[in-house]
Amino acid sequence: MVEYISTKEIADRWGITSACVSAKCAAGQIPGAYKKGRTWLIPSEAKRPIDKRVNSEKKEEHKFTFIDLFAGIGGFHQAMRYLGGKCIMASEINAVCVETYKLNYKTKDVRGDIRKIEADSIGKFDVLCAGFPCQPFSKAGLQKGFDEDRGNMFFNIMRILDGHPEVKFIILENVRNLADKEDNWNIIKTELMKRNFFITEKPVILSPSNFGLPQIRERVYILCIRKDLRDTSVLTNDYIHIRDLGLDGIQFKDNCKMGDAFSILEENAPDQYIIDEEREEMILAWEEFRKGTGIGVIGYPIWIKSFGYNIADEREFLESQDYENIPDWKKKFVVNNRKLYLANKDFIDAWIKKHNMLDRIKLYQKFEWNCGTDVTDIHNAIIQIRQSGIRVKRPTYYPALVAIVNTPIIYDKKKKHFRYITPREAANLQNFDRRFKFVGTDKQIYRQLGNSVNVTILKKLGKKLFSFEIDQHERDGE
Template sequence: MTSNKYTVASLFAGIGGIDLGFEQAGAEIVWANEFDKNACTTYRENFNHTLIEEDIRKVHEYEMPDVDILTAGWPCVAFSIAGRQHGMKYQCLDCQHEHTVSYDEYINGAVCPQCGGHTEAKDPRGTLFYDVIRFIRAKQPKAFLLENVKNLKGHDKGNTFKVIEEMLEESGYHFKSKVLNTMEYGNIPQNRERIFIVGFKDEEALEQFRFPDEIPLTKTIDDILDRNEKQDSIYYYTDDSQYYKMLKETMKRRDTVYQIRRVYVRENQSNVCPTLTANMGTGGHNVPLIIDDWGFRKLTPREALRFQGFPDDYKIPEGMANSHIYKQAGNAVSVPVIKRIATNMIAALNSVYNKNNIKEKKEIAV
């Protein structure tokens, strides 16, 4: 450890939501990797440690220093119900047979089990978990935190998650998983369900770890929104907008958030923000909507970040396009949820390791 803090390395770091949560829990982030250049720009505005801006498949595992905890929120598109859900599947280019490959096949090259032909990943983003395993096996951290969409567990009738569990077990880790909703575990009014996998090298540490308990949602959308002053005109819909008539007919309440769904406007019945998605960065109508004293408007990028639990002192790079910030917020994790998980992970590690980082069995301590 450095400065008596557990050290953390972050794969698929995004704009640092996981890293910020671990920092708030008392850990020290020492290294990170992210491929998206705009996310890297935002990350560097807020963190000073090493950031490798590169496709993880081109980053050698030994470029990462030895750390106590490894984190990874690898791309979810291949598992999300919003995508095609190709997952980790490979397909033979000759006979079209679909199959899942082992870690060794991923590293050394896979062939079709039916005809011996050449195979390729149906969605390369779905196979990036193999690279997470590559780093875990090379660096053998004391613990890890992995994050993805809720649908990961049920994807391909549970077969994808079974493969993930097998690879983690073969890597020598003990782990548990749970789906947590931001509005239930982070006291942030956003309906966002994500699966978290927490693992430890030492089984005793896993026995000591508990996922955080559900907490009451005391914050409302008014704790997030800037309704006391008019925002830039680019966020408002005017009467010459193609959607204005539809918005005027549907948007009546100020205590909730709305979304445009092609031919209708959807009202969130639970009075919270719907799940923020990266699609917010692909077009203005994908950004959730609210009513303020000046009309119907989109969330601002700052409000989107607040709905993920980022504090107001988190810096948005000057000149960064709003579309990039929206995408980054949609791809991010909810910081308060991460902080609570990280706090419990550190407590579990402390139950097994003393401050000098040497394993201290309870019977020896006694």
């Protein structure tokens, strides 16, 4: 007996839209499909029809080939494919990322540990892409740089590059902190230049927010072109300059406005992303506190432990804070919290009792309002619950997605509850294709996206970099 499934189910399987499936049914391209009312039913074993448009595109020769090192889930791949590239080899050590990569791309040669890959085992390619390990340069990784073994992964990139003199371009990505230590940058610059590449004069620091994309996520990009390929009318010395890339006036400038953060939200998020009752209670409790104390522009975090609740004597209060032994910046916070408490003592005492705040975990006893007077209601803000407390910011852009999961929270008007942004919405922040499919738990998916590169930025940088190549006819002297 033939089993039938819906257009949505078959669309998900084939990686196309439901509307496209319906059109193919109407055109008689799917044998056995029939219409019941307004809905098409398709045999579960149906094969995807050959798309003549896709075939004609496949006949066209790709513009360039590339390899994708430290590939993650393929942010580089999406950008290069968009620009006309074909991936001939990818390398990624994380098993879940590899599974995700294989699900979304047709690259047959997906390998593991780069240290085990011999350069001569890779076919010829034009572009080397690598988002090499960031931990040696990140604040979380103690910024050991090339003194740490993971930092030496850069030299594995150089080893592969040495086996492929045909490479035309290199695109590297890493954390913002890579640019902070001149010694690290000098090593990278020296290694690339001695291999006959023009490179960016300095590490190019860019965030999606520079381009109006609602995420603050500064990353370093290093772009290289082989010297003999450069257009000398554009690249006149040993470097690629910011002005050459058309980034003057864009770098270090946030081009997001109020409300842009909500542009990445999906219409109907699953209920599973609604936060738990206690978290919602705490968010609303702090909103009550904010309005009750009249907080607007405030330059310090609010700490209940620094109120001096039920302490009348100032000396006793300072002793409770170990005031003499704390750094000056913390002394200022303590003094400001005490002033806030004393100015609103009756309200705050009642508020603490009402919400049982002294028995809450420590992160619920801390609050940061970073909206000034631009936001009048916490329901219209972006929220994060961190070890430093409940942090509320303007809805211009989201804080950086990070591999250490710390998912932003928004208020969903339809559900009338606060919820986390979904994995699909996190993918929107990284400008991943809407057809992209994930593997793993939500925690793994957030981590994958936190480790990934922003696709739109790479599209823009790649397009500009490739434009620096001199025309083949000019190269041949014609």
